[in-house]
Amino acid sequence: MDDFDASQSAARMRDAEASLTGLRERFTTPDDGVYMDGNSLGLHGEDADRALERAVDQWRELGIEAWTEADPPWFAYGERLGDRLADVVGALPAECVAANSTTVNIHALVGSFLDAADGTDVVVNELDFPTDHYAIRSQLAARGLDPDDHLVVVESDDGRTISTDAIADAVDDDTAIVFMPSVLYRSGQLFDLEAITELAHDHDAFAGFDLAHSVGVVPHDLHFDGVDFAVWCSYKYLNAGPGAIGGLYVHEDNFDVEPSLAGWWGNDDATQFDLDTRFDPAEDASAFQIGTVPVFSAAPLFGTLDVVEAAGIDQLRDHSLSLTRYLISLVDERLPECSVGTPREAERRGGHVAVEHPEAGLVSRALRDRGVVVDYRPPDVVRVAPSPYYVGFEDVWTAVDELRDILDADAHRAYADDDATVT
Numbered sequence: 001m002d003d004f005d006a007s008q009s010a011a012r013m014r015d016a017e018a019s020l021t022g023l024r025e026r027f028t029t030p031d032d033g034v035y036m037d038g039n040s041l042g043l044h045g046e047d048a049d050r051a052l053e054r055a056v057d058q059w060r061e062l063g064i065e066a067w068t069e070a071d072p073p074w075f076a077y078g079e080r081l082g083d084r085l086a087d088v089v090g091a092l093p094a095e096c097v098a099a100n101s102t103t104v105n106i107h108a109l110v111g112s113f114l115d116a117a118d119g120t121d122v123v124v125n126e127l128d129f130p131t132d133h134y135a136i137r138s139q140l141a142a143r144g145l146d147p148d149d150h151l152v153v154v155e156s157d158d159g160r161t162i163s164t165d166a167i168a169d170a171v172d173d174d175t176a177i178v179f180m181p182s183v184l185y186r187s188g189q190l191f192d193l194e195a196i197t198e199l200a201h202d203h204d205a206f207a208g209f210d211l212a213h214s215v216g217v218v219p220h221d222l223h224f225d226g227v228d229f230a231v232w233c234s235y236k237y238l239n240a241g242p243g244a245i246g247g248l249y250v251h252e253d254n255f256d257v258e259p260s261l262a263g264w265w266g267n268d269d270a271t272q273f274d275l276d277t278r279f280d281p282a283e284d285a286s287a288f289q290i291g292t293v294p295v296f297s298a299a300p301l302f303g304t305l306d307v308v309e310a311a312g313i314d315q316l317r318d319h320s321l322s323l324t325r326y327l328i329s330l331v332d333e334r335l336p337e338c339s340v341g342t343p344r345e346a347e348r349r350g351g352h353v354a355v356e357h358p359e360a361g362l363v364s365r366a367l368r369d370r371g372v373v374v375d376y377r378p379p380d381v382v383r384v385a386p387s388p389y390y391v392g393f394e395d396v397w398t399a400v401d402e403l404r405d406i407l408d409a410d411a412h413r414a415y416a417d418d419d420a421t422v423t
């Protein structure tokens with residue numbers, strides 16, 4: 001740390017030397033502020049705009065013919081996006097499809113894999129994003145399995161992270177599925193997907209993952225790691241806009257798993273318009289689509305995947321790691337009242353940093369009012385996500401400098417009597 005330079009000019013030097021800086025111009029930062037919330041909602045950009053406008057033009061010019069005549073045909077949106085998402089998550093094209101939302105995909109895949117499994121239990125962890133538990137509990141209940149008995153919740157030793165050993169201790173021969181996040185939404189811990197998959201397979205269980213906080217910022221190797229299934233959203237680091245279409249992956253060895261939430265969009269394309277009342281599922285991951293693809297929620301992703309491909313997912317990860325490493329060093333150097341709740345090792349760190357402070361809610365609001373957009377995750381985390389697509393080192397420096405200023409002036413206390421919340 002001795003040679004760490006915490007000055008603003010050093011931050012500028014880092015920006016001047018950084019790769020990927022050209023991407024920033026493709027995005028719009030509201031009010032020219034400092035946007036550190038790309039892990040909640042990625043920023044609007046010209047690539048998403050262009051792709052969305054194109055779909056609107058096709059609607060205007062082609063009407064219903066756009067389902068087959070647009071380029072690519074709307075009918076094939078899920079599969080064409082899936083082909084491109086496969087490169088982002090390390091899968092074969094047939095193993096990925098853009099469809100539904102994250103929560104719906106958890107319902108669809110956990111339910112289907114529960115039916116296909118020998119065991120009856122699903123192993124999750126206590127630090128998960130709540131929607132995962134809601135969906136899994138309801139899928140267990142729908143099968144007559146009491147969620148209080150069959151949802152096995154791994155506990156955290158430190159309230160921030162989950163160890164692979166603790167997951168291993170929870171898995172046994174009753175386990176049907178080990179379902180974990182790739183990155184914890186609060187602390188930003190990155191899980192070892194390969195090790196977790198291996199320990200699930202040792203007990204003949206399936207391994208599934210929620211990639212919401214890693215897709216587009218951390219490269220994956222889902223196929224090679226033998227991961228059975230995964231789900232994600234496109235509105236965080238993939239920047240495809242609020243409520244954008246979700247994505248899913250199913251390993252080719254599991255193409256025989258039958259969708260338990262069947263719908264006509266998952267039918268084999270060749271027979272979909274025969275309109276037979278018997279479901280004839282597609283022979284790959286596309287079988288897990290349910291209803292008509294939401295064209296305007298999917299179109300922006302064509303544009304934002306251009307950005308991912310132009311930058312390269314490995315380069316995005318390198319830049320993200322440099323930004324979070326720099327942020328952690330600045331917190332250590334300038335904010336002794338705060339602690340870093342995110343693992344420091346690069347291989348255990350996702351794309352954001354949990355800056356902990358006992359009054360994190362008030363501090364988050366004070367930061368937002370000064371143009372630094374972060375979010376608060378109770379009880380004590382200010383989540384800071386320097387998205388590598390549009391955040392630079394000087395932005396990180398400014399965020400920490402404003403936080404230093406707020407704490408010095410006790411400016412956050414001004415919010416103590418006002419009970420508005422930060423989302």
Ligand SMILES: Cc1ncc(COP(=O)(O)O)c(C=O)c1O
Binds near residue numbers: 101103
């Ligand atoms: C880990 C995780 N899963 C799921 C979701 C949300 O799911 P959905 O896209 O269905 O709203 C979030 C939202 O932030 C999340 O952090």
